[in-house]
Amino acid sequence: MQSTSKGLRLQIAILGKVNAGKSSFLNLMVGQEVSIVSEVKGTTTDVVEKAQELHPLGPVLWLDTAGFGDKTALSNKRLEKTIKVLDRADVAVLVCDEEETIEKEIEELVQNKNIPLIKVFNKKENCDVKVLENGLVLNVSNLSKRSEAISAFEEVLLKVCPEDFLTPPAMLSDLAPKGGLVLMIVPIDYEAPKGRLILPQVQAIRDCLDGGQMMMVAKETEYKKALDGLKIKPDLVVCDSQVVKFMVENTPKEVRCTTFSILMARLKGDLKAFAKGAEAIWDLQDGDKVLIAESCTHHASDDDIGTVKIPNLMKKKTGKNLVFEHVSGCDFKTNLKDYKLIVQCGGCTQNRRAILSRIAAAQNAGVYITNYGICLSELNGVLKRVLEPFQE
Numbered sequence: 001m002q003s004t005s006k007g008l009r010l011q012i013a014i015l016g017k018v019n020a021g022k023s024s025f026l027n028l029m030v031g032q033e034v035s036i037v038s039e040v041k042g043t044t045t046d047v048v049e050k051a052q053e054l055h056p057l058g059p060v061l062w063l064d065t066a067g068f069g070d071k072t073a074l075s076n077k078r079l080e081k082t083i084k085v086l087d088r089a090d091v092a093v094l095v096c097d098e099e100e101t102i103e104k105e106i107e108e109l110v111q112n113k114n115i116p117l118i119k120v121f122n123k124k125e126n127c128d129v130k131v132l133e134n135g136l137v138l139n140v141s142n143l144s145k146r147s148e149a150i151s152a153f154e155e156v157l158l159k160v161c162p163e164d165f166l167t168p169p170a171m172l173s174d175l176a177p178k179g180g181l182v183l184m185i186v187p188i189d190y191e192a193p194k195g196r197l198i199l200p201q202v203q204a205i206r207d208c209l210d211g212g213q214m215m216m217v218a219k220e221t222e223y224k225k226a227l228d229g230l231k232i233k234p235d236l237v238v239c240d241s242q243v244v245k246f247m248v249e250n251t252p253k254e255v256r257c258t259t260f261s262i263l264m265a266r267l268k269g270d271l272k273a274f275a276k277g278a279e280a281i282w283d284l285q286d287g288d289k290v291l292i293a294e295s296c297t298h299h300a301s302d303d304d305i306g307t308v309k310i311p312n313l314m315k316k317k318t319g320k321n322l323v324f325e326h327v328s329g330c331d332f333k334t335n336l337k338d339y340k341l342i343v344q345c346g347g348c349t350q351n352r353r354a355i356l357s358r359i360a361a362a363q364n365a366g367v368y369i370t371n372y373g374i375c376l377s378e379l380n381g382v383l384k385r386v387l388e389p390f391q392e
């Protein structure tokens with residue numbers, strides 16, 4: 001249960017002024033002391049994350065934040081982190097005793113980001129848990145009412161939960177008929193994690209099972225043999241971006257093909273915006289800065305896709321002396337105007353909202369953004385071919 005990726009969890013930010021009872025609310029929901037509760041104002045500094053399963057909704061990730069109205073020396077940094085959480089929160093919870101100016105400001109911030117808001121009115125005295133139209137009333141410290149509090153919260157959450165979490169879009173099962181065949185090319189080189197597949201590959205297999213498709217998985221070294229041995233042609237071939245050129249060269253023209261990274265671009269991002277971003281590669285000039293944004297903090301190998309393969313190929317194909325910078329994890333640069341292009345990874349560890357926030361930030365700064373799979377396909381001259389499955 002706890003191993004569900006963050007990218008597949010509903011992310012719920014807990015907001016409120018300092019000492020409003022945010023950490024107590026989190027502890028009440030999860031039934032353990034995740035966040036330190038103290039009378040001392042501003043005890044929560046960094047964002048505290050806690051995974052939980054809520055029924056019937058599914059896996060969620062709580063994001064407990066530092067409070068607004070902190071007057072300590074670190075207050076600006078803490079507030080910055082709290083506000084940044086809104087770039088990835090699918091739902092926000094505002095813990096308050098009553099609605100004063102600061103709560104109104106928080107509500108406005110949340111509304112400006114189009115995030116559904118649940119208000120939790122924290123009463124000092126013991127009271128019954130009560131469900132309201134847009135929230136609930138309870139005493140966050142009253143552990144004896146935990147079960148009622150969770151049920152009440154789940155009831156309100158179900159009402160405001162974004163539709164794409166309740167009915168997630170297909171990753172690829174809509175691209176092949178029920179009973180059809182999807183052939184996946186999965187290179188197992190020294191970059192592949194030991195003993196397992198990476199998340200986009202696992203997600204693709206699961207989505208085909210949900211969609212009633214059959215799958216065949218082969219390394220690129222066995223691909224031609226697998227294809228030749230089939231009595232029927234596959235309805236779709238999907239490969240790792242690193243072998244996209246090989247896949248296109250060895251796949252019959254009438255068989256549709258794409259990459260895992262492009263499937264992630266459609267699922268979590270904006271395929272059109274990313275494809276437009278790829279065209280901007282050819283306008284890059286000597287000295288232009290390119291930001292490579294990776295959503296996880298994996299250890300980079302000598303032949304790492306983000307730090308080595310994409311920069312080398314981009315320099316080679318454009319013939320330009322480009323400057324590459326990298327960010328990893330949840331961090332994203334604030335000075336985006338300094339870059340001419342952003343290349344985002346598939347983002348399997350982040351939710352759709354986080355990737356869409358990055359696209360919006362890039363567009364607001366007037367910077368093109370693309371993703372790994374689309375960028376590599378463009379650099380290899382096969383982008384049009386691997387986007388064919390998505391043409392309406």
Ligand code: SF4
Pocket residue numbers: 198199294295296297298345346347348349350
């Ligand atoms: S680099 Fe991006 S796509 Fe690859 S595993 Fe990390 S988060 Fe997922």
